Amino acid sequence: MGFRAYASRRITNTIIILLVTITLQFFIFRVMPGNPIGHFITPNLPLEARQALVRMWGLDRPLHEQFLTYLYNLFSGKLGISFVSQRYVSDEIMERLPNTILLMGSATILTIALGINLGVSAGSRRGSKRDVASVTFGLLTEGLPVFFLGLLLLLTFAYYLPIATGGLINFPVAGTVSRPPPTSLLNYLLDVLWHLTLPMITLVTTGFGGYALIVRNLMIDVLTQDYILTARAKGLDSRSILYRHGLRSVLPPITTMIGLSLSGIVGGAVITETIFSWHGIGRYLYEAILQSDYPVMQGTFFLLSLVTILANLVVDLIYGLMDPRIRY
Amino acid sequence: MGLIGLAILLFFVVMSIAAPLLTPYDPLGDKFLAEGVALPSWYKAFPGYNDFPQTMEFVVFPRIGQNGWRLDSQGPLKLVGEDPLKLSCESASEKSEYSIAELTHDFNYQYAPPLSFQIKTDIRFEALSNSIYEIELLIVNPDSASFSLWSSDVSTKPVDPSELSMDTKGLSFEYKSKMGLEWYQNVAERIFSRKGVYTLMMRFKLKGSSDNPAAFRVNLDRLVLHIPGRVHGILGTDHLGSDLFSQLIYGTRVSLLIGVSAALLSVVIGLIVGLVSGYLGGVTDEASMRFVDVLLVLPGLPMLMILSGLFGRSIWNIVLLLGLLSWPGFARVVRAQVLQLKTATYVEASKAMGSSVWGIMIRHLLPNVLPLAYATIALYIPGAIITEAALSFLALGDPNTPSWGRIFYSANAFGAFQHLAWWWIMPPGIAITALSLSFVFIGTTMDEILNPKVRARR
Numbered sequence: 001m002g003f004r005a006y007a008s009r010r011i012t013n014t015i016i017i018l019l020v021t022i023t024l025q026f027f028i029f030r031v032m033p034g035n036p037i038g039h040f041i042t043p044n045l046p047l048e049a050r051q052a053l054v055r056m057w058g059l060d061r062p063l064h065e066q067f068l069t070y071l072y073n074l075f076s077g078k079l080g081i082s083f084v085s086q087r088y089v090s091d092e093i094m095e096r097l098p099n100t101i102l103l104m105g106s107a108t109i110l111t112i113a114l115g116i117n118l119g120v121s122a123g124s125r126r127g128s129k130r131d132v133a134s135v136t137f138g139l140l141t142e143g144l145p146v147f148f149l150g151l152l153l154l155l156t157f158a159y160y161l162p163i164a165t166g167g168l169i170n171f172p173v174a175g176t177v178s179r180p181p182p183t184s185l186l187n188y189l190l191d192v193l194w195h196l197t198l199p200m201i202t203l204v205t206t207g208f209g210g211y212a213l214i215v216r217n218l219m220i221d222v223l224t225q226d227y228i229l230t231a232r233a234k235g236l237d238s239r240s241i242l243y244r245h246g247l248r249s250v251l252p253p254i255t256t257m258i259g260l261s262l263s264g265i266v267g268g269a270v271i272t273e274t275i276f277s278w279h280g281i282g283r284y285l286y287e288a289i290l291q292s293d294y295p296v297m298q299g300t301f302f303l304l305s306l307v308t309i310l311a312n313l314v315v316d317l318i319y320g321l322m323d324p325r326i327r328y
Numbered sequence: 329m330g331l332i333g334l335a336i337l338l339f340f341v342v343m344s345i346a347a348p349l350l351t352p353y354d355p356l357g358d359k360f361l362a363e364g365v366a367l368p369s370w371y372k373a374f375p376g377y378n379d380f381p382q383t384m385e386f387v388v389f390p391r392i393g394q395n396g397w398r399l400d401s402q403g404p405l406k407l408v409g410e411d412p413l414k415l416s417c418e419s420a421s422e423k424s425e426y427s428i429a430e431l432t433h434d435f436n437y438q439y440a441p442p443l444s445f446q447i448k449t450d451i452r453f454e455a456l457s458n459s460i461y462e463i464e465l466l467i468v469n470p471d472s473a474s475f476s477l478w479s480s481d482v483s484t485k486p487v488d489p490s491e492l493s494m495d496t497k498g499l500s501f502e503y504k505s506k507m508g509l510e511w512y513q514n515v516a517e518r519i520f521s522r523k524g525v526y527t528l529m530m531r532f533k534l535k536g537s538s539d540n541p542a543a544f545r546v547n548l549d550r551l552v553l554h555i556p557g558r559v560h561g562i563l564g565t566d567h568l569g570s571d572l573f574s575q576l577i578y579g580t581r582v583s584l585l586i587g588v589s590a591a592l593l594s595v596v597i598g599l600i601v602g603l604v605s606g607y608l609g610g611v612t613d614e615a616s617m618r619f620v621d622v623l624l625v626l627p628g629l630p631m632l633m634i635l636s637g638l639f640g641r642s643i644w645n646i647v648l649l650l651g652l653l654s655w656p657g658f659a660r661v662v663r664a665q666v667l668q669l670k671t672a673t674y675v676e677a678s679k680a681m682g683s684s685v686w687g688i689m690i691r692h693l694l695p696n697v698l699p700l701a702y703a704t705i706a707l708y709i710p711g712a713i714i715t716e717a718a719l720s721f722l723a724l725g726d727p728n729t730p731s732w733g734r735i736f737y738s739a740n741a742f743g744a745f746q747h748l749a750w751w752w753i754m755p756p757g758i759a760i761t762a763l764s765l766s767f768v769f770i771g772t773t774m775d776e777i778l779n780p781k782v783r784a785r786r
Contacts, residue, residue: 013618013621016618017618017621017622017625020618020619020622021622021625021626024622028634028635028638029638139765139768139769140761140765142710142764142765142768143710143714143760143761143762143763143764143765143768144761145714145717145718145757145760145761145764146718147717147718147721147733147736148736148753148756148757148760148761151736151739151740151744151753151757152753152754152757154745155744155745155748155750155753158745159745159748160748160750163748173745260624262625262627263624263625263626263627263628264628264629266627266629266630267627267628267629267630267718268629270627270629270630270633271629271718271721271722274722275740282630285630285633285634286633286722289633289634289637289724290637290723292637297634297637300630301627301630301631301634304627304630305625305626305627308625308626308627309625312625
C-alpha cells in the first residue's frame with residue numbers, strides 16, 4: 001500500500017469523524033434538556049413573541065427538517081445568526097479567528113520547539129543536572145493548571161510589576177490591541193506582540209514540560225540502540241548523531257503525540273483567552289455559553305472541532321510520509 | 329517518588345476529613361465575617377498593617393453608671409427603669425422648647441480606620457401621645473467633633489424599630505457632602521480617622537405644647553456597633569466577606585471526590601469498551617473505535633463547557649460528564665492488550681471447553697488488564713481535578729459547592745487584582761498543583777511496578 005492509498009484511507013476516516021461530529025452536535029443542541037430558546041427567553045415574554053422567535057429559528061418544524069437547515073447553515077458558511085448580536089455567526093467568527101490563530105499557532109509552535117529541544121538535550125545527557133531539572137519541571141507542569149499560571153502571570157506582570165517599577169515595565173491587563181489601536185503598521189504589530197506575550201507564555205509554560213518528558217524518554221530508548229553506537233564509532237559528531245540519527249527516528253511517535261495533544265491545546269487556549277480577554281474564538285464561545293447564545297456556541301464549537309480534526313489529519317499524513325511502515 | 333506522592337495525598341485526605349476541626353466557618357454560608365477582601369491576619373505582623381482592626385462588635389446593654397453609660401437630661405425626660413433602660417416623660421407642656429436627653433457610651437478605638445461600620449439598636453416605644461420628638465444617633469471622635477449618623481425626622485409617629493439601624497455603606501451623597509466629603513470618600517474612614525476614646529450618643533428631643541402635654545416612654549434594650557475587620561483569619565476573606573481558608577480546606581473534599589469518582593467512572597467505561605471491542609472484534613470493534621476516534625479528536629474542555637452549561641451545573645453532572653468523556657484513551661490501551669491476550673493458549677483452551685464469551689472476558693481477560701486500570705485511575709485523577717477546577721473557574725461548575733476553581737473565579741471576577749491579593753490566588757493554585765502531582769507520582773510509580781512491560785514498550 002503506497003502513500004496515496006494510506007492518505008485516502010485517512011481522509012475517508014476524517015470525513016466519517018466529521019460527519020459523526022456534526023450529527024452529534026446537532027443532537028447535543030436540539031434534543032438535550034431545554035430547547036435552544038428556553039434559556040434565552042424570559043418567562044414574561046409575551047406568547048406571540050415567543051412563537052415568533054420559535055418560528056424564526058425554525059424550532060417548530062420536524063427534527064429532520066431542522067437537521068437539513070442545520071446542515072445548510074453549516075455548509076453555506078454562515079453558521080446561523082447570533083441571538084445576542086443578530087449578526088451572522090460566521091462574520092463574528094472571522095473577526096476573531098486571526099487572533100486565535102495568532103495565539104494558538106505561535107504558542108503551539110513554541111511549545112513543540114521548546115519541548116523537543118529540552119527533551120533531546122535532557123535525554124542525551126541522562127542523569128545530568130539538566131536532565132534532572134527538566135524532568136522535575138516537566139512533572140511540575142503536569143499538575144500546573146493553565147488558569148492558575150495565567151492568573152499568576154497577570155497579577156505579577158500586569159499589576160505588581162508596573163507598581164514595583166513605577167510604570168516603567170508594564171504588561172496589558174486585557175485585550176488584543178490597545179484602544180485606540182496604534183496607527184502605524186510597525187507600532188500596531190509591536191502592540192499586538194506586547195499583548196500576546198503573557199497569554200503565549202502561559203500556554204507555552206504549561207505545555208512544553210510534558211512534551212519534553214516524552215521526548216526525553218523516547219530519546220533515551222533510541223540512544224541505547226546499536227546503530228547509534230555504530231554512528232559514534234564512525235566518528236560522527238555528536239550533534240549530527242543526536243539530531244539526524246536519534247531525533248529523526250523518534251519523530252513519528254512525537255507527531256502522534258502532537259496530534260493527541262491538540263484538543264488539550266484548544267482547551268487551554270479557551271481558558272487563556274478568557275483570562276487575558278483575548279478577542280478570539282475561545283472567549284467568544286465562553287461568552288456565548290454564559291448568554292445561552294446557541295447559534296454561536298454551535299458555530300464556534302464546530303470551528304474548534306474542525307480545526308482539531310483537520311490538524312489531526314495533517315499530523316497523520318506527515319506521519320505517513322515520515323514512517324513508511326505505517327502505510328500497511 | 330511514589331512515597332512523596334502518598335505523603336502529599338495523605339496530607340490532603342487528612343485535611344478534607346478534618347475540615348470542620350480546622351475551621352469554624354461555613355465556607356460559603358458565612359458571609360460578612362469581615363470586610364470584603366480583608367487581608368490575612370498575619371499581615372498585622374508587618375509594619376503599616378499592625379493596627380488593622382479585626383472584626384469587632386461592641387454589644388452594649390445600656391445601664392446607667394456601667395460601661396461608661398451616662399445620661400444627661402435637661403427637662404422633664406427622666407430615667408424610670410434600668411433593665412431594659414426606660415426613659416419616660418410624663419408631661420412636656422411647660423415650655424415650648426425641646427426637652428433633651430443624651431444617652432452616651434464611651435469606647436476605646438486604637439486601630440486603623442475601618443472601611444465601614446454598622447449600628448443597630450433595639451428600641452421600642454410605648455405610650456406616645458401628642459409629642460413631637462426626634463431621635464439622633466451620633467459618634468463623637470477624640471477631637472470632640474460629632475458626626476450625626478442617623479436622625480429620625482421630626483415626627484409624631486412612633487419610629488419603626490427596624491429603622492434604627494444604619495450602615496455607612498448605604499449613605500447618600502447628600503449625607504457625605506453634609507459631612508464635607510466627596511462622593512467617593514469613605515464615611516467610616518473619616519469618622520474613625522483618629523485613635524482614642526470615641527463616644528456613641530443617642531439624643532432624644534421632645535416637645536409638647538402648653539395646651540397639649542406630651543407623654544413619651546421609650547425602652548432601649550441593646551446597642552450593637554459592628555466594625556468589620558480589615559484583617560481576618562489565615563487567608564483573609566473574599567469579596568463577600570467569606571472565609572477563604574475554609575473555602576480552601578473544604579475545596580479539598582470537592583476536588584478529591586470529583587477527581588476520584590470521575591476517574592473511576594471513566595476507567596470502568598474504558599475497561600468495558602476495551603474488553604468488549606477487543607474480544608468481540610468485527611462491527612462492534614470498528615464502531616466503538618470510530619467513536620473513540622471522534623471523542624479523542626474533539627476539543628474536550630469546550631465540549632464540557634457546553635454540556636455543563638446545557639445540563640445544569642451540579643457536582644454529579646460534572647462527574648458524569650468528566651467520566652463519560654475521558655475514557656477513550658484507556659479503552660484503546662485495554663483493547664490493544666486484549667487483542668494480544670485473546671490468542672493466548674489458556675483463552676483458546678477455555679473457549680474449547682465451551683466457556684461463554686462473558687465468562688472468558690471476566691475470568692481470563694479482566695484479571696490481566698486490571699493492573700493497567702489501577703495505575704490509570706491514579707493518572708486520570710489529576711486531569712479530572714484540573715478540568716473541574718477549570719469549569720468552576722469559568723463559573724460553569726456547581727455554584728453551591730466550595731471548590732478550588734470557584735476561589736479562582738471569585739478572585740478573577742471580584743477584585744483579587746485590584747487589591748493585589750496574591751493570597752487569594754496562590755494557596756488554591758498550589759493546592760491543586762500539589763494534589764495533582766501527588767496522583768501523577770503515585771500513578772507513575774504504580775505503573776512502573778504493575779506494568780513493567782507495557783511501560784517499557786512505550
